[in-house]
Amino acid sequence: MISKEVIIKNHSGLDSKQAAMFIQKASNYKSGIWIEKGERKANAKSLLGMLSLGISSGTKVVLIADGEDEESAIANLEKYLTAGLLEGV
Numbered sequence: 001m002i003s004k005e006v007i008i009k010n011h012s013g014l015d016s017k018q019a020a021m022f023i024q025k026a027s028n029y030k031s032g033i034w035i036e037k038g039e040r041k042a043n044a045k046s047l048l049g050m051l052s053l054g055i056s057s058g059t060k061v062v063l064i065a066d067g068e069d070e071e072s073a074i075a076n077l078e079k080y081l082t083a084g085l086l087e088g089v
Contacts, residue, residue: 001066003036004074006081013056016047023047025080031067033077044077 008014014022026033026044033044037059042049044063055061063081065073 001064002070002074003062003064004078005060005062006078008055008057008059008061009082011057013059014050014053016051019047019050019055022077022080023050026073026077029065029067029069029073031065031070031073033073034064036062036064 010018012018023045034041035044035050035053035055036042037053037055040053041064042053044050053061061081063074063077065071065077067073
């Protein structure tokens with residue numbers, strides 16, 4: 001299991017559209033992936049779980065992955081979250 005602290009960069013945080021795109025990327029990995037905000041943790045492959053965290057711009061979260069492709073999952077998902085997500089698209 002590995003984890004990485006990440007700060008959400010885009011202006012709208014992980015609203016429903018960005019959360020859905022993130023979930024689509026997370027679902028490509030075999031590893032279990034979670035996102036943690038404060039004391040709460042949600043499955044990063046669940047829209048309801050992700051939205052329940054209320055992740056806004058500038059929020060510090062922890063990505064957690066556990067499984068055979070955990071290293072590539074964390075690296076690629078971190079890159080996605082820190083690149084501003086869908087801004088400018």
